[in-house]
Amino acid sequence: MATTRKPTHPGCIIRHDYIEPLGLTVTGLAEHLGISRKHLSQVLHERSKVTSGLALRLARAFNTTPELWLNLQRKVDLWEAERDTPDLDKVSPLPGVAEDGTEAR
Structure with missing residues (x-):
């Protein structure tokens, strides 16, 4: 295990880096994203994951990339x-597999 501290959930990033500084409401952001308030609330409270579709919506709304949101979620999941x-x-590792994952020669 590489790290003992749990990676930051994307919901926490949304809350602290976007909702609070921009003075947004959960309802207003959910409407802007075209998702339910309940779903956004679940993500913000780390009870739901950021999906590919939500990552696309967040990327457009916050002028980021979908990969940012998916990578944050991937780190938490792993x-x-x-x-x-x-x-x-x-x-x-299986016999014959090198440390870099290729076939050992």
Whole structure:
């Protein structure tokens, strides 16, 4: 496991870097994004994930890239999976596979 601190959820970034400084409301932002207030609230409270579709909407609204939002979500997902996948520590590289993932010669 590379990091012990959980990566920041995209919902936290939306709250602290956009909603608060721009004086937005959850209802207003949800309407602007074309999603339900309930769904946006779930993302903001880290109970829901940023999907590809939401990443596209956020990128347009905040003049960023969809990759930014998907990468933030991916980091959270992988961090959680490293802790929640049973017996992950028992899986090792297959014989003949080099450290960089290519076939060893």
